[in-house]
Amino acid sequence: MFDTVLVANRGEIAVRVIRTLRRLGVRSVAVFSDADADARHVVEADTAVRLGPAPAADSYLSADRLLAAARRSGAQAVHPGYGFLAENAAFARACADAGLVFIGPPADAIELMGDKIRAKETVAAHRVPIVPGSSGSGLTDDQLIAAARQIGTPVLLKPSAGGGGKGMRLVRDEALLAEEIAAARREARGSFGDDTLLVERWIDRPRHIEIQVLADAHGHVIHLGERECSLQRRHQKVVEEAPSVLLDEATRAAMGEAAVQAARSCGYVGAGTVEFIVPGADPGAYCFMEMNTRLQVEHPVTELVTGLDLVEWQLRVACGEELSFGQADVTLTGHAxxxxxxxxxxxxxxxPSGGTVLALREPQGDGVRTDSGLSQGTEVGSLYDPMLSKVVAYGPDRPTALRRLRAALADTVILGVATNTGFLRALLAHPDVVSGALDTGLVERDVESLTAGGVPEEVYVAAALLRQAALAPAGADGGWVDPFSVPSGWRMGGEPAWTTHPVRVAGLDPVVLAVRGDQVRVGDGPPVRARLAAADADGGRVVVHVDGVTHVFHRAGEWLGRDARTWQVLDHDPVEAALLGAAGGGGTGALTAPMPGTVTVVKVAAGDEVTAGQSLLVVEAMKMEHVITAPHDGTVTTIDVRPGSTVAMDQVLAVVTPLAAPTEEES
Known part of the structure; x- marks a missing residue:
């Protein structure tokens, strides 16, 4: 086994790899950009080396700086994690040239499977079924359009390089092909440095099922069962599970053998994933989509049902060990x-959201695992991938695993940064998810119902009370505060006490808000978890957490929120709570940045006349493009940004003045 391994990644995956290195007694080396100097993966590693400035191109994507860090730290091997340079053949070769072991497949295998066009041709020659689509590399826009017309819409545009859904476009309208090809090329070029595209037939209501493979350098290749990855949004996986409820033993064995043949076709060594698209009505008609030549985000569900540590086996295979077990020894137990x-x-x-993690609670316990790169004080910006952590639940059966995961997400607190935990809980309770009737379009079809839901009354009450406390905090005069005199529920030992706060709501009977620690109960209602993230010095901003969802409040009158309530706290002045609404302040027709990011495209200039819904600008954040459109017919009177401009959330980008209404005479 290696003595020292450099982890060429960040965040939760770096923490995950470091955990196995520590268990095996291997010294871990973290790397970091200036933005991550105090990050959790840096703290948990045995040592850490600075790479450079915050932009990934100057740090995590710099092969030269990573190799220099490996030399300085005495590392013998490099674990690339996933993302960044994990599937970069040139980096794998550079490691070998520097005398370092790249903990991953051979560079030739990365190169071959990284080109989706060549990959399809290669696996097809080994009798692995593939999705019908265009053939040949380097197709022009006109050739892609011709291929799409020959296949017939709907079609899927895919970058030949990279993965993770970046640059993928589903096109149902033939008239939009040229526009979507341009957008796909732009995103692929930005994400992978390669804008080569292919086009494939789109299969309606498909399921996305992938097979985990493991191969050593001695010719042994096995599979570790499948993962169901059909719950996706914008081609990005949201929830994954193992095993799939769709497959019977015969289909599982056939797909597993196809994945093994795909791995053999490229001389694969290490842990990898072969992805298939599967018609829900005919699981036996599965087709190869692509191979990911690295560890996957969703690898924990395979670890939980097989009892194997995939990172450990990556290390053992990289050291030259043979697999100590065969296909017959692999069993899938329970559900994750x-x-x-x-x-x-x-x-x-x-x-995308951002901010400082002001308070953090991540679930652990019976059947629950959290892989995370977060710690209190972490700054979440727009430079890197938006994934913060993974919450995983295991049980003897699928209903138990789903129930445990919903409870774990409700117990997840990441205050100060808006997250998708509430949406995830709603998704996991969806009737089709509970029954296992999944497909890749489920989330998009029901996204409105999955993101709907009112704000509980106790959230408004808590926000009002917290703002009241901020207006007159205990000890504001600088004097000492006796903790026994503060009605906080604090005590020296045992459970905190419930403290009560009578609240009068205009037009309603008085209610009693009871608080104990991070639990809030209104009247006789059931207790829910609620946490204060922060309140401005003047009480103008409060963040409250309930059941996995963070709600941000501003003072009514200072922000045009989507909802506002006024509360009367007994014996105190009235206080208001206005829930933060959609962005768009700054005057009529002002277009604001919906998130912190970088402007990549500006399609208009001051003085241009535009129509409602017309695309004006593109803002990129966390590897995703967001189109800013005209809110109405009008004239662009102000444009304050240009391509390359870095913008903050709610910063005014442009102003579109509506066209003057016609006079009665003109009408």
Whole structure:
């Protein structure tokens, strides 16, 4: 086994790899950019090396800086994690040239499977079924359009390089092909440095099922069963589970053998994943989509049902060990489900969010595992991937695993950063998810119902009370505060006491708000978890957490929120709570940045006349593009940004003045 391994990644995956290294007694080396100097993976590693400035191109994507860090730290091997350079053949070769072991497949296998066009041709030659689509590499826009017309819409545009759904476009209208090809090329070029595209037939209501493979350098290749990855949004996986409820033993064995043949076709060594698209009505008609030549985000569900540590076996195979077990020794026991917790706001169309993690509680315990790169004080920005952590639940059967995961997500507190935990809980309770009737379009079809839901009354009450406390905090005069005199429920030992706060709501009978620790109960209602993240010095901003969802409040009158309530706290002045609404302040027609990011495209100039819904700008954040459109017919009177501009959330980008209404005479 290696003495020292450098982990060429960040966040939760770096923490995950470091955990196995520590268990095996291997010294771990973390790397970090200036943005991650105090990150959790840096703290948990045995040593850490600075790479450079915050932009990934100057740090995590710099092969030269990573190799220099490996030399400085005395590392013998490099674990690339996933993302960044994990599937970069040039980096794998550079490691070998530097005398380092790349803990992954051979560079030739990465190169071959990283080109989706060549990959399909290669596996097809080994009798692995593939999805019908275009053939040949380097197709022009006109050739892609011709291929799409020959296949017939709907079609899927896919970058030949990379993965993770980046640059993928589903096109149902032939007239939009040229526009969607341009957008797909732009995103592929930005994400992978390669804008080569292919086009494939779209299968309606498909299921996305992948097979985990493991191969050593001695010719042994086995599979570790499948993972169901059909719950997706914008081609990005949201929830994954193992095993799939769709497959019977015969289909599982056939798909597993197809995955093994795909791995053999490229001389694969290490842990990898072969992805298939499967018609829900005919599981036997599965087709190869692509192979991911790295560890997957969702690998924990396979670990839980097989009892294997995939990172450990990556290390052992990289050291030259043979697999100590064969296909007949692999058994799948129980069921595991994983949910990806991301810095995004479902209430605002899943726009990326950011901020400081002011309070953190991550679930653990019986049947629950959390892989996370977070710690209190972590700054979540727009430079890197939005995934913050993964919450995984295991049980003897699928209903138990789903129930445990929903409870674990409700117990997940990441205050200060909007996350998708509430959406994930709603998704896991969806009738089709509970029954196992999944497909890749389920989330998009029902996204409105999955993100709907009112704000509980106790959230408004808590926000009002917390703002009241901020207006007159205990000890504000600088004097000492006796903790026994503060009605906080604090005590020296045992359970905190419930403290009560009588609250009068205009037009309603008085109610009693009871608080104990992080639990809130209104009247005789059931207790729910609620946490204060922060309140401005003047009480103008409060963040409350309830059941996995964070709600941000501002003072009514200072922010045009989507909802506002006024509360009367007994013996105190009235206080207001206004729930933060959709972005768009700054005056009529002002277009604001929906999230912190970078402007990549500006399609208009001051003085241009535009129509409602017309695309004006593109803002990119966390590897995702977001189109800013005209709110109405009008004239662009102000444009304050250009391509490359870095913008903050709610920053005014442009102003579109509506066209003057016609006079009565003109009408």
């Amino acid at each position: 489900v994983e949910a990806r917790v991301c810095a995004e706001d479902p209430a605002r169309g899943f726009l």
